[in-house]
Amino acid sequence: MTILSQMLDFCGIERQRLRTRWVSSAEAPEFIDEINDFIGVLKKLGPSPLKNEQAKMLA
Amino acid sequence: MDYKNTLTTCTYCGCGCNFFLESLDGRLTGTIPCKTGPVNEGKLCIKGWNAHEFVQSDERLKKPLLRKDGELVEVSWDEALDFTATRLKEIQKTNGPDAIGFCASAKVTNEENYIMQKFARAGVGTNSVDHCARL
Amino acid sequence: MIDQVKQKINELLSQGSVKGVVALAYAHGHAGPCLFQKGDDLDALCLGDEKKAGDVRYPLNKVLITLARQYPDDVFGVLVRGCDERGLYGLYRLKQLEPDKVVPIGISCPRDLALACECKKPWPDDMTAGEAPNEKESGGTEQKGVQDVEGKEQPERFDFWKDQFLKCVKCYGCRDICPMCFCYDCSLECEDLVSKGDLPVDIPTFHLVRAMHMADRCIDCGLCDEACPVDIPLRLLYKKTAEVMNHEFGFTSGINKNEISPLSLMGPMPEK
Numbered sequence: 001m002t003i004l005s006q007m008l009d010f011c012g013i014e015r016q017r018l019r020t021r022w023v024s025s026a027e028a029p030e031f032i033d034e035i036n037d038f039i040g041v042l043k044k045l046g047p048s049p050l051k052n053e054q055a056k057m058l059a
Numbered sequence: 060m061d062y063k064n065t066l067t068t069c070t071y072c073g074c075g076c077n078f079f080l081e082s083l084d085g086r087l088t089g090t091i092p093c094k095t096g097p098v099n100e101g102k103l104c105i106k107g108w109n110a111h112e113f114v115q116s117d118e119r120l121k122k123p124l125l126r127k128d129g130e131l132v133e134v135s136w137d138e139a140l141d142f143t144a145t146r147l148k149e150i151q152k153t154n155g156p157d158a159i160g161f162c163a164s165a166k167v168t169n170e171e172n173y174i175m176q177k178f179a180r181a182g183v184g185t186n187s188v189d190h191c192a193r194l
Numbered sequence: 195m196i197d198q199v200k201q202k203i204n205e206l207l208s209q210g211s212v213k214g215v216v217a218l219a220y221a222h223g224h225a226g227p228c229l230f231q232k233g234d235d236l237d238a239l240c241l242g243d244e245k246k247a248g249d250v251r252y253p254l255n256k257v258l259i260t261l262a263r264q265y266p267d268d269v270f271g272v273l274v275r276g277c278d279e280r281g282l283y284g285l286y287r288l289k290q291l292e293p294d295k296v297v298p299i300g301i302s303c304p305r306d307l308a309l310a311c312e313c314k315k316p317w318p319d320d321m322t323a324g325e326a327p328n329e330k331e332s333g334g335t336e337q338k339g340v341q342d343v344e345g346k347e348q349p350e351r352f353d354f355w356k357d358q359f360l361k362c363v364k365c366y367g368c369r370d371i372c373p374m375c376f377c378y379d380c381s382l383e384c385e386d387l388v389s390k391g392d393l394p395v396d397i398p399t400f401h402l403v404r405a406m407h408m409a410d411r412c413i414d415c416g417l418c419d420e421a422c423p424v425d426i427p428l429r430l431l432y433k434k435t436a437e438v439m440n441h442e443f444g445f446t447s448g449i450n451k452n453e454i455s456p457l458s459l460m461g462p463m464p465e466k
Contacts, residue, residue, distance in 0.1 A: 003409050004402070006438045007431070010343065011398045012352025049352040050397065060213065060268075062229040062261060066222050079226045081260065088260050091371070092421065094250050095224045102423035105365045 012049060016041050060084065066093060071106045072165040072192070074098055080111055087111040147183070156184035163190045195301060196241055198323035199273065202299050204233040206271050212297055215271035216257045218242055218250065225250040227257050241273070247307035253373035253417055255281045259290055271297040277311075277415040279318035280448025281373045284411055287453060290376055302326060311416055312337050312433075315449070339430045340437060359397045361424040368418035368428055369404065374411040381407060401431060409435040410455040413448050 005015040019038050023031045064079035077096030081089040090111045094101035113119070123139035124131040134142075150158055161179040163172045172190070179188045199217075206212045207230065219228035219238040230236065242251040258272050274282065279298060285291040300317070302324030308316035314335045317326040346354060369375050369382060381387055381403055388400050395401070412432040419429045439445045443456040456463065 002442050003435060003438050004406060007402055007405055007435060008398075010351075010431070010434045011355045011402065012348055012350075013398065014348070049349055049356070060231075060265065062214070062257075064221075064226045064228060066224055066226060077224070081227075081257070083260060083264055089256075091227065091252060092367075093224050093226065094252070094420070095244065099423075101420055103365065103367060103421075104363065104423065108365060108367060108370050 014045055016045060017048065064091065069103070069107045069110055070166050071104075071110065076103055076107050078103060078107060078110070080114075087114055151183055157187060159183055159185055160187040161185070161189070163188065165190070165192050195323040196239060199241065199299060199301060200236045200239055202322045203230055203236060203239070203271065206297060206299075207231070207233045211269065212271045213265065213268040214261075215273070215297075215299070216254050216261070217271075217273040217299070218252060218254075227252045227254055229257070229261070241301060242275070243304060243307075247304040247310075248416075251275070251415070251417065253371055253415075254278060255285060255291075255373040256371075256376075258296065259285070259376055262291055262295065266292075266295070269295050269297060271299055274298045274300050274318050274320075275303050276308075276313060276316040276318050277413045277448075278373070279320065280315070280413040281415070283448040283451050283453070284374055284413060285376075286451070287455065288376075288411075293451075300324075311414065312339065313414065314446070319451075337433050337437065339427065340433050343430055343434075356397055358426045359401055360394050361426055362393075362395045362400065363424060364391075364393060364395055364400075365423060367421040367423065371417045371421040372408075373415060373417065374408070374413060401426075401428070404428075405431040405435050408432045409439055410445065410447055410457045412436060 001018070001020045005018050008018060009015045019034075021034050023034065060083075062081075062083050064081050066077060067080055069076045069078060076099035077093040078099075079091045079093060080087055081091060088111065090103070090108055092099055092101050092103045092107070099107075122133040123136055125134045125139055125142060126132075147159060159179075161175055161183075163175045176188045179185055203215045203217065206215060214229045214231045216227065216229055218225050218240040219230070219235070220240055221228070221238065225240040225242075225244060228238070230239075240250060242248055244250045254272050254274070255278055258270060261268075261270055272278070272282075279300060282291065282293075282296060282298060286293050298318060298320045300319070300321040300323075302318075302321060303311075303313065303316035305327070307313075308327075312335055317324065343351065343354065366382065369380060382400065383390060387403055388396055412435065414429070414433065414436065416429055418432070419425075419427065422428060436447065439447070439456070445453070445456050447455075454463070
């Protein structure tokens with residue numbers, strides 16, 4: 001992940017879009033918190049640069 | 060031990076990229092593009108990179124196949140050619156020359172493609188001639 | 195320099211210490227990889243520099259792997275530059291070659307090529323011909339290409355790479371020519387990771403998957419860049435992974451003969 005996050009940055013995709021967290025199946029509340037936090041971060045970042053590209057390619 | 064790199068030209072299309080076919084003890088093991096080849100300068104397309112695979116493939120036909128009673132069976136070249144000529148003549152007579160279409164290929168030489176179109180136009184009498192590169 | 199190499203090849207062949215020497219030779223006007231088994235055809239030997247430095251370099255380590263797979267008990271000589279020797283050390287580590295079955299014949303790289311490659315070590319440890327440059331002459335090994343990309347801000351950086359990746363025709367040339375790529379089942383052909391056969395490529399998945407696999411393997415030989423028919427600056431990606439590996443783990447592929455890749459470990463590096 002160390003390498004991948006830096007490579008994503010290098011290619012122009014914000015590294016905050018990649019997240020790793022180990023969650024056990026008994027830790028449901030922690031999982032929910034993590035995902036909600038992640039959604040918050042992603043909303044602040046806005047649509048991914050890839051999304052525009054996909055839209056252009058499908059058009 | 061016989062290891063060789065044989066400089067050759069790709070058969071797949073009309074570009075004519077140069078590469079080395081690598082062979083070890085009579086079996087082709089790989090393809091390396093020729094960096095000084097004027098057409099490709101060391102680069103190849105995916106077909107060229109895998110050119111070594113089809114040459115000695117077990118799936119290559121060794122004899123012509125003719126469908127008899129719904130099954131493909133091996134026949135001699137004479138039988139295959141006789142059958143083809145007879146049927147093409149029948150179709151030409153019954154349905155007219157435009158019922159026969161001709162598809163040329165980038166894998167053959169210019170001269171062979173010339174014969175193909177000559178056969179189509181002068182021999183059979185149709186101008187329905189096309190080429191795989193257009194598809 | 196070429197005479198020293200010819201002499202070494204002659205010695206190895208006449209003493210019978212090797213079954214053959216993998217190097218480059220001219221045939222029909224073009225230089226290509228060749229296996230010398232007799233010493234009398236060495237007039238055709240080429241070191242990899244024709245009109246420009248390094249313009250007829252080929253992945254000789256790949257040839258060695260092909261031979262070693264069929265003849266695992268025989269010893270072969272191989273012509274190596276700095277990068278090829280890094281490749282050999284990596285291949286020993288990855289168990290594709292045995293060090294006692296390979297006799298490297300090292301040559302140093304011409305200065306122009308070393309500068310163009312921004313090579314950290316354009317000479318092998320085991321040198322038959324050529325010299326390791328001294329500190330003053332070795333010039334900068336600043337990775338200007340990588341720095342240029344990092345100088346771009348988002349979204350220009352993304353646009354730059356997107357335009358590059360869109361050019362890709364999935365010829366797999368970068369993988370096929372790489373001297374460090376030897377996997378029978380390649381991840382780039384695994385449909386769970388990348389779509390097979392369709393164009394345009396998955397951006398940035400296709401190229402980043404390859405970059406991740408090259409992280410601890412790439413020897414920075416530049417053959418991938420030269421094999422790309424649409425001139426994607428692949429080398430920049432792999433140089434960047436090498437930089438990350440260096441900063442985070444202090445690891446450079448192929449610099450030390452008996453290294454262990456940090457990516458192959460779970461937990462801390464074992465005590466030496």
